Amino acid sequence: MPLQMTLRAITLDCPDPLALAAFYQEATGLEPHPKSDTDFAGLNYGDGLFIGFQRVDDYRAPRWPDQTAPQQFHLDFAFDDLDEAENRLLELGASKPGHQPNEDRWRVLIDPAGHPFCLVRG
Incomplete structure (x- = not known):
């Protein structure tokens, strides 16, 4: 029998969490998480799903469609x-x-x- 799993969060690595959260907030209309800061920011969906954005030092962006820095998802x-x-x-x-x-x-x-x-x- 499969596990009963519910997806609650997706987190993206990035160099500037607040800036990326602002982009997706404008794009989706989602509400910002009240504890967002310069190291981790987030947006809340009404159904409980959370999109997070976490600061990564020396962040390397994926390259589409080149896979030298793959998108991973x-x-x-x-x-x-x-x-x-x-x-x-x-x-x-x-x-x-x-x-x-x-x-x-x-x-x-x-x-x-x-x-x-x-x-x-x-």
């Missing part, structure tokens, strides 16, 4: 309108790499700390 966010979501996230500070494996179904963007994340159809 990425986040996916669902949207009804990929073009609208992409434009808004680019305005907030995301970037768009040239390599897009299936742009009609999803878009790969890079957050300000270098983490790839995907926009998928909702």
Whole structure:
């Protein structure tokens, strides 16, 4: 019988936790965790899921799609309108790499700390 596991938190390494939390707060509308500071910041989902951002000295950003500094994992966010979501996230500070494996179904963007994340159809 499988374990009954519930995902409660996802934490991303980064050089500036408050800045990366601010980017994702603007992108998602999530509430900042009240104890966020310069070493660890977080955002709260209403269902109990927590996205954390922890400071790492000598942080090396992933390289998409190059695997010399692999992404190891990425986040996916669902949207009804990929073009609208992409434009808004680019305005907030995301970037768009040239390599897009299936742009009609999803878009790969890079957050300000270098983490790839995907926009998928909702």
